[in-house]
Amino acid sequence: MPRITPAEIKSRKANGPAITMLTAYDFHFAKMIDESGIDMILVGDSLGMVVLGLDSTVPVTMNQMLHHASAVSRAVKRALVIGDMPFLSYQVGIKEAIENAGRFLKEAGCDAVKLEGGKEFSDVIRALVRAGIPVMGHVGLTPQTATSLGGFKVQGRDLNQAKKILEDAMAIAEAGCFSIVLECVPSALAELITETVEVPTIGIGAGNKCDGQVLVTNDMIGLFEKFTPKFVKKYVNLSPMIKDAFSKYKEEVKAGEFPSEKESFSEGQEVANLLRKALKSQAKTKREE
């Protein structure tokens, strides 16, 4: 089965249906997400926070991203797989950006890359697209530079900020992005950007007027407990269920209830009896010596 292409994603702007995207960081989750019919799987640098236990996405490296992206790609048959360019993998220069983005395609089996930033990265986006690497943009709250944006908070509430985000989205669409993530912006601004740019917008905390939606999987299934942003809906809350399973296992092992007959291999009694007898007779011989 061929994977969904960036061109198909672009065509959804006019024809619908709404585009769906989730993040994945390993083979098994990627397989489940793909089998659920989600259109795009992002190997996000949120990896740092929701899998590696880091406080931000800033320390995430190219090698960590490639390691996880390869596992995801191996599992995915239908969805478009996107590798997230980590901090300083594309900001230093165009040559480094092409080399690093190329590694997602060549070494990890991704179909496209995503990078954070507005018009200041138009030249990088243009160069990647020229090199044959499909690019998804990301404006609004950009976690890699959250500190300079005043923290993890809604962006584009005042006129100046809103104008900048709109202009950034227009510039990166013009530079060749096949779609743009809008993170943590007021719904009305996301609606205006969606009406204005020619490529699909994928919202996260950006209301329901975008052309598609993305959530961090570990947030929406309740696996990330440190904090829950307002825009996250928990479709299932797995952490308490998993902890409950671990506690039950501990109690059953302590009480000698696990493993039961059902989880044990019952054959072999005769062999054990013969060995026991042999051990006894060896011990007897030793005592008599």
Ligand code: KIV
């Ligand atoms: O890294 C990530 O998971 C992302 C999403 C929040 C879009 O960039």
